[in-house]
Amino acid sequence: MDGRIIGFIVWALFGCFMIGLGISAFFSKKAVGFWANIKTFPVNDIRGYNRATGKLFAAYGFIFIVLGVPLLSGPNTPYILLSVLGVMIETIAIMAIYSLCITKKYKEK
Numbered sequence: 066m067d068g069r070i071i072g073f074i075v076w077a078l079f080g081c082f083m084i085g086l087g088i089s090a091f092f093s094k095k096a097v098g099f100w101a102n103i104k105t106f107p108v109n110d111i112r113g114y115n116r117a118t119g120k121l122f123a124a125y126g127f128i129f130i131v132l133g134v135p136l137l138s139g140p141n142t143p144y145i146l147l148s149v150l151g152v153m154i155e156t157i158a159i160m161a162i163y164s165l166c167i168t169k170k171y172k173e174k
């Protein structure tokens with residue numbers, strides 16, 4: 066197998082892991098955590114919060130896989146920069162969406 070394909074498979078496996086995390090969050094009975102090593106804030110609608118967080122994780126995984134497609138073109142192409150910058154922007158966007166939208170909507174007052 067070519068190194069490009071192996072690299073993309075590893076990249077896609079991480080994306081699938083994130084999609085799986087989103088699916089498990091979607092069906093979880095307790096409020097899922099977003100940030101590592103931080104307890105979840107008191108949630109007023111656990112089901113809605115978990116669904117929103119699960120959708121966010123699944124969308125992140127799907128977009129992550131799509132951003133990995135330039136890895137198939139080879140190691141010396143300028144499109145690799147698209148993958149790296151895309152993941153950086155995607156990660157910042159997911160944190161902003163969680164902090165500005167999901168936290169505001171589901172935090173107990």
